[in-house]
Amino acid sequence: xxxxxxxxxxxxxPGAGKGTQAKMLAAQLSAPHISTGDIxxxxxxxxxxxxxxxxxxxxxxxLVPDDLVIAIARERLAQSDCETxxxxxxxPRTVEQAEALGEMLDDLGREPLIVVNLTVDEDEIVRRxxxxxxxxxxxxxxxxxxxxxxxxxxxxxxxxxxxQLYQRSxxxxxxxxxxxxxxxxxxxxxxxxxxxxxxLVNVPGEGEPQSIAGRVLQxxxx
Ligand code: AP5
Numbered sequence: 001x002x003x004x005x006x007x008x009x010x011x012x013x014p015g016a017g018k019g020t021q022a023k024m025l026a027a028q029l030s031a032p033h034i035s036t037g038d039i040x041x042x043x044x045x046x047x048x049x050x051x052x053x054x055x056x057x058x059x060x061x062x063l064v065p066d067d068l069v070i071a072i073a074r075e076r077l078a079q080s081d082c083e084t085x086x087x088x089x090x091x092p093r094t095v096e097q098a099e100a101l102g103e104m105l106d107d108l109g110r111e112p113l114i115v116v117n118l119t120v121d122e123d124e125i126v127r128r129x130x131x132x133x134x135x136x137x138x139x140x141x142x143x144x145x146x147x148x149x150x151x152x153x154x155x156x157x158x159x160x161x162x163x164q165l166y167q168r169s170x171x172x173x174x175x176x177x178x179x180x181x182x183x184x185x186x187x188x189x190x191x192x193x194x195x196x197x198x199x200l201v202n203v204p205g206e207g208e209p210q211s212i213a214g215r216v217l218q219x220x221x222x
Contacts, residue, residue, distance in 0.1 A: 006031060006085040007110055008220055009092070011190060012118035014179040015129040016205050017212065020142050021118065022089035024213040025220065031085040034076055036069055036093075038140070041168075059169050061178030063093060063186060070100040077104055093187045098194070115194040116219050118205035118212075122180065129176050137163020 006029050010018040019035060026033035040058060043051030050072075054064045063069075073091050076082070092098040105111065120128075128144065135141040135156040143150045143165065149157060156163040170179065194200040201219040205212055 005110070006087075006220055007105065007113050008086070009088045009113065009115045009194075010118065010216075011115055011187070011194070011200075012205060013120065013122075013125050013183045013187075014176070015125040015132070016118040016120045017128075017209065018089045018118060020209050021116075021205075021213060021216050022087045023140075023142075024209070025216055026087040028213075028217055029085060029087065029220070031087050032079075032081045033087045033089060034073075034082075034091070035089040036072060036091040037089070039072055039076070040064060040069075059175065061170055061175040061182060063182055066094055066096045066100075069093075070097060073097075073101065074104055077108065092190065095189055095193055098190055113199050114220050114222075115190075115200045116216055117191055117194075117200055117202045118216075119202055120205040124206060125180065126176060129171050129179075130173065132171055133165040133167055135161060135163040136166055137161045139163060 008025065008029075008031075010022050010025070012018050019037075022033045022035065025031075040051070040054045044055045044058070045051070050068065053068065057064045069091060073088075077086065092101050105113065131145040133143045133145060133150050133152060133154075135143070135158065137156055137158075139156060139158040139161040141156055141158050141161070141163070143157075145151060150165065152165055152167050154165045156165060169175070191200065203212065203215045203219050
């Protein structure tokens with residue numbers, strides 16, 4: 001149980017470890033982990049209208065239009081499990097999204113906001129993304145081919161999970177290059193945006209995931 005309300009954004013380049021850290025942080029804070037990427041991939045898998053629109057952008061590494069993603073975030077953040085805090089992963093990603101989020105949190109009477117920026121070298125990011133494998137089962141595990149027995153088509157190693165591992169369609173070389181480019185143009189400006197508002201903490205995102213989790217928790221608890 002969290003000792004107070006924690007409204008957290010995890011910022012960082014594709015592959016910086018936002019999803020890996022968000023899962024651990026959300027468990028520590030007993031707060032929901034909200035990933036717009038996961039929500040959009042769910043819509044693609046379900047074949048909804050949103051999913052059909054989003055797929056074209058996602059496969060080539062571009063951002064889904066702001067109005068669609070802002071509507072998703074607004075609906076999700078209004079749900080009751082977010083009343084005592086949340087861990088946002090992959091949202092906001094543009095200044096327009098950040099401004100919309102600010103309005104949503106004002107409307108909901110929610111503060112303060114803590115923004116953790118995970119910093120990772122670009123070569124390491126490419127290595128992580130090109131070797132990432134995910135579980136398609138309930139556990140949603142995030143793995144890397146450097147780990148033992150991790151490859152596409154293998155059984156998920158998590159205890160009690162009957163999922164299978166797969167590679168994301170946007171983890172191909174060309175889409176990775178585009179995502180990094182999009183990140184630099186559209187998302188990196190948020191570092192200054194939140195820095196100027198005094199809510200940004202930079203956390204080195206290289207090293208063992210557990211050590212990084214300790215640094216992230218420390219940054220969040222201030
Ligand atoms: P999204 O799903 O948000 O992807 P992303 O930002 O590109 O981030 P990733 O999920 O690729 O990486 P991550 O930082 O979570 O790293 P992870 O923990 O998995 O978005 C996908 C697409 O959806 C976008 O391109 C866009 O089209 C659309 N979208 C989503 N949100 C949107 C929005 N707000 N607006 C518009 N469009 C939106 O780790 C990566 C790998 O590294 C794994 O293999 C992991 O095992 C490994 N790893 C993690 N930590 C470590 C460590 N410490 N050491 C070594 N390896 C590590």
